[in-house]
Amino acid sequence: MGRSGGGARSTVVVVTWRGRAHLAACLDAVAAQDRPHRMLVVDNASADGSAELLATHPSRPEVLRLPRNLGYAGGMAAALRRVGTPLMAWLNDDAAPETGWLAALEDALDADEGAWAAASVLRTPEGAVQSAGVRLTANGRGADLTAPPAEREVFGFCGGAALLRRDRLRAVGGVPAGFFCYYEDTDTAWRLRLGGGRVVLAPGAEVVHLHGASTRPGSARFHRWNERNRLLMLLRCAPARVAARELARFAALTAVLPLRRLRGAPRPPANFRLGLRLRVLAELAARAPAALLARRPAPSRAEVWARWSR
Known part of the structure; x- marks a missing residue:
């Protein structure tokens, strides 16, 4: 029907x-x-x-x-x-x-x-x-x-x-x-x-x-949306220490990528390319205030993380 x-x-x-x-x-x-x-x-x-x-x-x-x-x-x-x-x-x-x-x-x-x-x-x-x-x-x-x-x-x-x-x-x-x-x-x-x-x-x-009929898993856009939205999700939902840790990890790895290229490292996959990651960071900076405003009081936040994260 x-x-x-x-x-x-x-x-x-x-x-x-x-x-x-x-x-x-x-x-x-x-x-x-x-x-x-x-x-x-x-x-x-x-x-x-x-x-x-x-x-x-x-x-x-x-x-x-x-x-x-x-x-x-x-x-x-x-x-x-x-x-x-x-x-x-x-x-x-x-x-x-x-x-x-x-x-x-x-x-x-x-x-x-x-x-x-x-x-x-x-x-x-x-x-x-x-x-x-x-x-x-x-x-x-x-x-x-x-x-x-x-x-x-x-x-x-x-x-x-x-x-x-x-x-x-x-x-x-x-x-x-x-x-x-x-x-x-x-x-x-x-x-x-x-x-x-x-x-x-x-x-x-x-x-x-069929999976991926409308988008191409593994493409640059796929990785951009995945990386950005994961971090936005953490800002909205995760314990503060977890969100801060993962944001810091993403930024730190992005910062060292130019050094790896200077040392002759092979071209990285799309999700480790500097331009893509810089765009993710720029979009995060623009969207972070709204993500934090959407973060509602939740006494169970730490409990949910402790039970389900593996």
Whole structure:
């Protein structure tokens, strides 16, 4: 059920940008879900024929067309203002959920009132697990779990396919629209935890995910967004000592890179290139005040870090 979704408790939000090549498969898979739902597609000003595809697709999704590309984070933030159901599903346009995906996610939240988000199992087209939830590393990175954990509870979810309680999401500040792309999911999971909620894995909620169909993992832009948003997330969510330590590490490594080049070191990968890292530092300086203002009092901050960082 797309536009009407009688009796729906969930709105499935699909954010797309130039996704015509894979968007129809995503919409077909959402339409085939065995639970009532609404479907909202956020079109990030695509100019590849996606608008025409959306207008003629049999599922008749509601469409929010943005005047410019706001990225995945910006698209989800725009959608949140329109979602009227108690639950909001996040779904990449290059993901095709199995028929029981939404039911498994809803059941996982129904079984645990303290769970404010449920993570899916994302698989490659060949069947390998891309993500079975997200863990928090010792240096404050979000890393996909590539095997289902022994416990149902996980630190966070992959934003490519997840289900969240709408009101809880709004209460902790919504989606960080300024991230544009990457780490909006880990930042959101962290804020849900700081607000008193948990994240659980729904093992039966399976999705086939192409991964990187709209962006190029490993590209300069990928690394810029990853590095910048990780550090912004730490400023917003982590204990102060952790945020300060990781900022200092990033700046110190950036400072010594010219010396390594002078000594004849080989050309580094994109995330260790001086120009990219200087741009990250400049963007951090501009965005740090807003990130610190978004940092809400949270007595559990140190506890969350101690329990989940590994």
